[in-house]
């Protein structure tokens with residue numbers, strides 16, 4: 270080992286000292302930063318994953334829509350199924366309705382789904398509670414959980430549904446006709462854990478929706494499932510190439526449909542990462558200041574090293590290496606700490622909510638009993654490189670100061 | 684006489700402080716033969732330390748020539764050519780006495796078994812065999828200076844430059860350190876340039892010089 274590395278280690282871990290205080294505190298500073306970075310980016314990554322999963326679960330991988338309605342969905346579906354990589358298709362129709370229960374109106378979007386085939390594309394049954402997807406027939410409805418709460422409707426209750434078509438008929442008949450709502454029985458709730466969906470969507474069979482909106486056999490779009498492992502964007506491009514232009518259809522991947530939202534998600538995560546990196550930067554400043562103090566305190570020894578034959582850049586390496594070493598140790602301890610916390614995250618959340626008696630609130634607002642976590646390798650690498658790099662930079666200023674000392678002057682200093 | 688291991692010719696050095704210029708050395712000639720011991724005395728402020736710094740290559744002269752063993756002065760050669768002892772001992776506080784002695788060897792390359800054995804032997808020669816694993820803070824002034832002497836000898840240098848090595852020691856301890864230094868240099872045929880205020884210490888060297896008015900006599 271070159272002398273400057275030896276001396277750097279000895280300055281960090283002096284002989285005969287059990288607990289090197291300065292070193293321990295410097296390492297702790299960096300490791301706290303690293304731990305916070307790992308924990309927060311993993312938990313945010315976990316949420317991101319959940320949200321992506323949920324998005325695919327509600328929309329399918331790829332969605333095909335036309336300029337207006339798709340008049341003959343069965344023919345389009347048959348064409349789509351011929352494209353390699355397409356595993357399943359399911360048509361849907363959608364539109365706004367007014368739902369009334371006990372004189373309380375709500376205005377959800379209504380989705381007409383193909384009850385028999387939708388589960389090939391979207392694992393909807395997983396999200397249905399208090400009933401079953403299979404129970405959905407032409408006289409029944411499944412409400413989003415928040416929508417059901419807003420209405421005060423429970424499974425077994427009957428809600429009234431008005432569509433624009435009904436009002437149109439009323440207008441055309443100039444008051445001769447009586448406006449009768451469609452009566453639908455609630456046969457279940459669905460809960461995706463997403464406010465926008467759970468609070469403002471209701472499900473009915475496709476046929477019922479087509480009747481309510483007077484669509485005939487037409488639909489608004491078709492959701493597709495693609496083979497696992499295929500890139501949704503590439504698949505959408507392939508589908509667009511395969512569909513004849515005369516149909517005026519366009520396939521878009523879930524990534525494209527949600528690009529704004531996904532961008533915000535990613536942006537948020539990067540921003541968070543960037544800001545939390547400042548914890549490491551602050552820790553690095555404290556490393557810099559303690560190394561600077563050490564350079565000043567050791568001025569005469571640095572002079573002596575010169576007398577022994579040390580070159581300025583070796584002296585610099587000695588101090589720079591101390592920063593690097595603190596960075597490496599701090600990063601390793603921080604990773605241990607971070608992954609430790611992540612491993613016991615549910616217990617920690619549990620204890621925390623017990624202490625603050627907020628368990629019920631947590632469940633109600635976040636609909637999770639366990640915290641998701643996903644450690645993106647890219648963030649992991651960025652954390653490791655970032656914290657070691659910043660710590661090494663922290664050693665640079667002291668190193669430069671030390672290298673600049675002239676042995677003669679250093680030896681003279683009092 | 685054999686080739687001198689150190690030869691200085693017309694070395695000069697001046698310091699500028701403010702608008703004043705202090706001529707500290709003006710034309711110092713000095714040759715030191717292998718194994719020779721030389722003492723340099725002079726009033727405080729006469730430039731003895733300045734001269735040693737020039738001879739060690741830590742500082743560069745304004746004029747004149749300096750050669751180490753016939754070659755020009757170079758940083759890379761210092762660790763092997765020179766050992767230095769100072770008034771303050773300058774031991775590294777984080778490592779024990781033996782490791783401080785070995786530090787000189789580390790400057791040249793990673794120490795092996797040979798170097799370790801030599802360091803142990805030197806520690807024993809300066810009478811600190813029992814204290815080898817003690818940290819500098821656990822040693823007395825005289826003991827620390829003896830460690831510094833052992834460190835200066837570690838790489839078997841051709842020349843030792845000692846700048847008032849007894850300045851911080853009481854008389855008896857100082858005498859002992861000088862005896863040790865002279866004895867070791869004699870035994871190992873190492874040349875010694877000793878700066879001292881003490882006439883009796885100076886008397887023990889083969890050649891006694893005085894630094895006055897910027898030159899040696």
Ligand SMILES: Nc1ncnc2c1ncn2[C@@H]1O[C@H](COP(=O)(O)OP(=O)(O)OP(=O)(O)O)[C@@H](O)[C@H]1O
Pocket residue numbers: 698699700705707725726727728729730731732733734
């Ligand atoms: N860096 C410097 N800047 C300005 N003047 C200096 C500097 N170094 C030394 N001097 C001056 O040079 C002169 C010689 O100093 P030096 O330390 O060589 O004396 P010395 O003979 O070793 O004295 P002492 O016996 O007290 O150690 C002094 O007058 C000192 O003030």
Ligand SMILES: [Mg+2]
Pocket residue numbers: 731732733846
């Ligand atoms: Mg002096």
